[in-house]
Amino acid sequence: MTQVPDQGAIRGRSLFSSARDSFRLLMEDNFAVVGVAILAIFVLLAIIGPWLAPYEPFKAMMTETGRLNRLSPPNATHLLGTTAFGNDVLSQFLHGFRVALIVGLVAALAVGFISTVFGVLSGYFGGYVDDVLMRLTDIALSIPTLPFAIVAVALLGPSIENIILVITILFWRNGARIIRSAVLTERERIYVKWARAAGASHFHIIMRHILPNIVRIVFLWVTMSVAFAILTEASLSFLGLGDPTVVSWGQMLNTAFSSGNLRTAWWWVVPPSLALVLLVSSLYLIGRAYEEQTNPRLRRR
Amino acid sequence: MRAYILRRLAQSVLVVWAVTTIMFFMFRVMPADPTAILLERGLTDEARQALLEQWGLTGSMWDQYLAYLGNLIQGDFGSSFFYRKPVWEVLWPLIVNTLWIAIPGLLLGAAIGAAIGTAVGWARRGGKLERSGIFLATVIRGVPNFVIGIALLTIFSSTLGWFPGFGMGDPGATTGFARYFTLDFLHHLALPLIAVIIYFMPENLLLMRSGVVENRTEDYIELVRAKGVPQRRVAWHAARNSMLPLITWLFPALAETIAGIVVIEIVFSWPGVGRELVLAVTRQDYPLAQAAFFLLAVMIVLANLAADLVYGKLDPRVVYK
Numbered sequence: 001m002t003q004v005p006d007q008g009a010i011r012g013r014s015l016f017s018s019a020r021d022s023f024r025l026l027m028e029d030n031f032a033v034v035g036v037a038i039l040a041i042f043v044l045l046a047i048i049g050p051w052l053a054p055y056e057p058f059k060a061m062m063t064e065t066g067r068l069n070r071l072s073p074p075n076a077t078h079l080l081g082t083t084a085f086g087n088d089v090l091s092q093f094l095h096g097f098r099v100a101l102i103v104g105l106v107a108a109l110a111v112g113f114i115s116t117v118f119g120v121l122s123g124y125f126g127g128y129v130d131d132v133l134m135r136l137t138d139i140a141l142s143i144p145t146l147p148f149a150i151v152a153v154a155l156l157g158p159s160i161e162n163i164i165l166v167i168t169i170l171f172w173r174n175g176a177r178i179i180r181s182a183v184l185t186e187r188e189r190i191y192v193k194w195a196r197a198a199g200a201s202h203f204h205i206i207m208r209h210i211l212p213n214i215v216r217i218v219f220l221w222v223t224m225s226v227a228f229a230i231l232t233e234a235s236l237s238f239l240g241l242g243d244p245t246v247v248s249w250g251q252m253l254n255t256a257f258s259s260g261n262l263r264t265a266w267w268w269v270v271p272p273s274l275a276l277v278l279l280v281s282s283l284y285l286i287g288r289a290y291e292e293q294t295n296p297r298l299r300r301r
Numbered sequence: 302m303r304a305y306i307l308r309r310l311a312q313s314v315l316v317v318w319a320v321t322t323i324m325f326f327m328f329r330v331m332p333a334d335p336t337a338i339l340l341e342r343g344l345t346d347e348a349r350q351a352l353l354e355q356w357g358l359t360g361s362m363w364d365q366y367l368a369y370l371g372n373l374i375q376g377d378f379g380s381s382f383f384y385r386k387p388v389w390e391v392l393w394p395l396i397v398n399t400l401w402i403a404i405p406g407l408l409l410g411a412a413i414g415a416a417i418g419t420a421v422g423w424a425r426r427g428g429k430l431e432r433s434g435i436f437l438a439t440v441i442r443g444v445p446n447f448v449i450g451i452a453l454l455t456i457f458s459s460t461l462g463w464f465p466g467f468g469m470g471d472p473g474a475t476t477g478f479a480r481y482f483t484l485d486f487l488h489h490l491a492l493p494l495i496a497v498i499i500y501f502m503p504e505n506l507l508l509m510r511s512g513v514v515e516n517r518t519e520d521y522i523e524l525v526r527a528k529g530v531p532q533r534r535v536a537w538h539a540a541r542n543s544m545l546p547l548i549t550w551l552f553p554a555l556a557e558t559i560a561g562i563v564v565i566e567i568v569f570s571w572p573g574v575g576r577e578l579v580l581a582v583t584r585q586d587y588p589l590a591q592a593a594f595f596l597l598a599v600m601i602v603l604a605n606l607a608a609d610l611v612y613g614k615l616d617p618r619v620v621y622k
Contacts, residue, residue: 031435031436031439138312138316139316139319139320139323141601141605142316142317142320142598142601142602142605143320143323143598143601144594144597144598144600144601146561146563146564147563147575147578147593147594147597148594150563150578150579150582151324151327151328151578151582151590151594152327154582154583155327155328227443231445234445234447235445235446235447235564238445238447238564238567239563239564239567239579240583241579241582241583250447253447253448253451257451257568262451262454262455263454263455263458263459263466264459266455269451269455273445273448273451273452276445276448277440277443277444277445277448279443280443280444280445281439281440281442281443281444282443283443284439284440284442284443285436285439285440288435288439288507295511
């Protein structure tokens, strides 16, 4: 009797079920749970933050005597004090959640999508597409990230959309390479050959055999991209190249720095710094758990 | 081997050319007119035209591009709009300043990271040392470099007053090459250098830890252990084999670190290439910005080339084709 591959092997897995499995594995990692919890709080604050803000972020506060209420330490009316320009720190801080998360999520989704499409196409089909992609990424990898972002944002104009665009241009390249090499391994699996022999289309194989097996790597890369995007936006804003029409944490720190109050106005400096550290660390904690998932040799035996 | 080096060199030249081209066209789409800054200073039309010619801003885009490439090959980066002198003269001393914090920062960060990473990787799986090591490294990795800088400034400069927090030397200090060997310089160097080390260490730590964890279950470790070698030396065996990926990562990281140092240079007002890039961009001084960017890109290309060649020396399994 010849061995006939069973139907399941040819049908493969759905993307959804493998994504769910991956998330279940993630929640078994204590550090990742901490990361997910912090992230959830940040997402919640990003949604409701601007409503919680007691004042307009750029409104100049006046004292009772009618003078600009500048650099006031925390008190009952201004829970986190005021800035050198008389703005309420708490209100600016609460608005910052939304900016950070929007930049992080939109850029990471774009990066994840582009690197998956390019990675899969070039890894699966190889040949000409692969050559072009590899040469393109060779060049792209030689471009210093932050300097490129500084120049590009300055030239395009400092808006949130342009910052997201520049971050996407910068980070798809690493993702495409990582996903490509994962696809190269998956392509050679025996069940892919069985499916091919059984007459499955390329589309079917990609959707049900390749993608479900690289979904963790895609998740890892998307998580890291959120962190890189948030860091890049924060760095640009800190350097004074952020979108001047929105309040972001990097920009708050830039204002504190350039007005020379970095060392004294702790109430102005600590909240945005701490929020950035918590947010980026929580993403790295989640990313680390995916890393352990994707590298079986790191798993505990 | 020689054919391989030649091919890699040719590839590098190609990459540099591509980056240069991208950069050239990026800067030319800049909406602002660079001579506008000069017009404010009351320049006549003829003088303006002469300056445009001097800076290679006349003729079609294509002519400008060819002239630009030609000058670049001769090492001529043009003149800075702001400083009114050759870009090279502005940037040359700054490269040294950047390398002063980049190279020691990178090496110390890698060494400290690798040492702690080995300890964490060798620790009992799931034990206290391993878990707290991974947790701390991951959290520190999440601290943006300007936050590291701000924290160091606030604690060690403003509060404790141990270190200066601004620039590279007190006014009236020694100038020229001799300044790099004065106590005053080292005093100013301390905080930015520590910032680079902290910024750079966690990634090394985690990379080293993964390597050691992967290697510790290999047969050769069992063999060394069976010979009755003390634990510490066994760990050293695993560590040595885990350094390979660390070293390949180190060279490209050098370039990335130099790029990331931009922010640290700004925080500490350290006069380096990165800080000059930011200043040039805000002043719309594009010959200078272009050259600073070019310099950083070339450093990355050279670092990648070096990584490939060194890797082959270290890992005898690599065959050059």
